[in-house]
Amino acid sequence: MTESQAHLLIVDDNKVNRLLMSRSVEMLGHRASLAENGRVAMQMLQTGRYDVLLLDIEMPEMDGFEVLEALKADPTLRDLPVIVTSSVEGLDNIVRCIELGAEDYIPKPVNKTLLNARLNSSLEKKRLYDEQKKLLQRFATDEVAKDLNEQGFTIGGRRMTATVLFCDIRDFTALSEDMSPEATIELLNTFYTLMFDAVTGHGGIVSLMVGDGLMALFGAPQALENSAQSAASAAQEMRDMMGVLNQERDAMGESMIKVGFGIATGEVVAGYAGTDARATYTCIGKTVNLAARLEAHTKVAGHTILCDLQTQRALVDGEGSAPLSPVQFKGFSEALDVFAL
Amino acid sequence: MTDALIDEAVFTELADAMGAEFAAELVDTFLSEAPGMFAELRAAFVGRDADNYRRAAHSIKSNADVFGARALADQARAMEMSELPENDTAIATLDAIYADTSAALKARLHD
Structure with a gap:
């Protein structure tokens, strides 16, 4: 009873x-x-x-x-x-x-x-x-859970300004070929734990996890004071943590893990996409594409973190970033300024 | 007299479901609360407060229904659903029914 x-x-x-x-x-x-x-x-x-x-x-x-x-x-x-x-x-x-x-x-x-x-x-x-x-x-992350509790669930998006961060492990497929399945998953788990902590620690949400990469949002669904700065700080923290992880791996004779980050700020359409039965909080738009292109460009540019002009302008220490030569990204009509953090 | 005022089936069901002792306690509570509810009803009538008049009649109806006090519940319900009256005929009728009902309930307690 x-x-x-x-x-x-x-x-x-x-x-x-x-x-x-x-x-x-x-x-x-x-x-x-x-x-x-x-x-x-x-x-x-x-x-x-x-x-x-x-x-x-x-x-x-x-x-x-x-x-x-x-x-x-x-x-x-x-x-x-x-x-x-x-x-x-x-x-x-x-x-x-x-x-x-x-x-x-x-x-x-x-x-x-x-x-x-x-x-x-x-x-x-x-x-x-x-x-x-x-x-x-x-x-769901705390922010999305809070948003769902307050606003309820409806498929559909809102236009808002946010910062999108992409990150993934360089050449992970080649790296994992020499590893056991257990070691591969363990490495991914370590990677995700470090990334999640950095993203949520700076007020962002991880909206997508795909294989060896992830996409994080800053400023959506909950507004942030300076979403660009939060994303940049999160990326820098992740880079530092990967440095520590690589030192440990090096000491154990394991290969180094290289990670790339792309950050873009601008208008996105954010909301719940999917069906009534299965949906996820995500965002789409040119800003998302740009962040993904910037992340891919880290290989070519030889820098770990790249961001666009709008992100760079919002940074507290914007001068600390290095301007690279403008890049003509696929899907964009003109060459865009790129900065390395 | 008692049979007309109190619905035997309702009162028996109350005692069976909740225990005779508790039913008696509930009757006692009603008898001690009722004068206050009647005072509120009359005060609302004098003060021309339609909301409080309706609410007081509603409370009396609600409690009368608990004990199967049909006549009292019917009169209170009629008052709850009518406009605030010009004279106190309805209240006087309710008072009279209550006097008989309370006597019947008290008699039941001593059965």
């Missing part, structure tokens, strides 16, 4: 109803806290954790409709299941509750068997919500 025990908040202005509801809930093996109107309930919800809300409609100070509206507007409380328990007259009032997000409606006086069935169903939904949230945190 204790395993499935839930903590409910009963909101009702009438003492007889509060007594009856709390007794019913306790007889069903759950724990109940009481609030005598909506305002008190909202205060309790700010500090306490509840699994389900049993909500009356007709109440002084703040009625049930106002509570439902307040819950809907609060991202941290929006998923809390609400069962409206009321003897309010008129079907339109019940419809209004459901439209405002109530999970269910039980007429008063509340039948205990019916309450048990509805409660179990709501608790199961709550459990699934919680599980979903955990999954989301595991498979």
Whole structure:
């Protein structure tokens, strides 16, 4: 019984109803806290954790409709299941509750068997919500999870200014030919761990992992003060960490790993792309292409980190970067300035 | 008299589902809370406060339904759904029904 025990908040202005509801809930093996109107309930919800809300409609100070509206507007409380328990007259009032997000409606006086069935169903939904949230945190970055929680999921993009960073391991295919599959995966895991830490440490998100490379976004979905600087700092940190890793590999007689970085800043279309069943947060546009071209150009230019003009201009230490000769990239109409960091 | 005021099936179900002792405690609570609800109803009528009038009638109806107090619930429901009246006839009727209902509930406690 204790395993499935839930903590409910009963909101009702009438003492007889509060007594009856709390007794019913306790007889069903759950724990109940009481609030005598909506305002008190909202205060309790700010500090306490509840699994389900049993909500009356007709109440002084703040009625049930106002509570439902307040819950809907609060991202941290929006998923809390609400069962409206009321003897309010008129079907339109019940419809209004459901439209405002109530999970269910039980007429008063509340039948205990019916309450048990509805409660179990709501608790199961709550459990699934919680599980979903955990999954989301595991498979999406904090920023994307936060964006999904606040904005909800819709396929589609927004135009925004962001910085895109590409990075991959040079000649990884040749490198991995001499390695066992286990050693290859271990090397990739080390690489990804270092890269992820650097990207998220500077407020970016890793939006794509492909084979031996990754694409990171800075400034989307959450805005950053200076996305170009954040991306550049992340790349420099990654380069330094690869230096440390290579020293270790060198000491063990293993071959060095070379990494290239391309950074571009500009307008992108960012959002969830895919289908309703399988989607990822990503961004597309000329800026993304340019970052990829810059990364590929590191081999030719002989520099580890390359960036475009817009990134270079936004850097705190822009003069510290070396201008290279302009490059005519595939897919771009004119030659573009390139800088090495 | 008692049978007309209290729906036997509802009251028995309450006692069976929640325990006779708890049902008695609930009746006690209602009897001690009711004067306050009636006072609110009358104050709202005097103060011409339609919202509070409706809310007070709603609370009395809701509690009457718990005990199967049909006559009381019906009168309170009619008041909840009507406009704020010009005279206190409805309140006087409700008062009278409550006097009988509370007597019937008290009698039940001593059964």
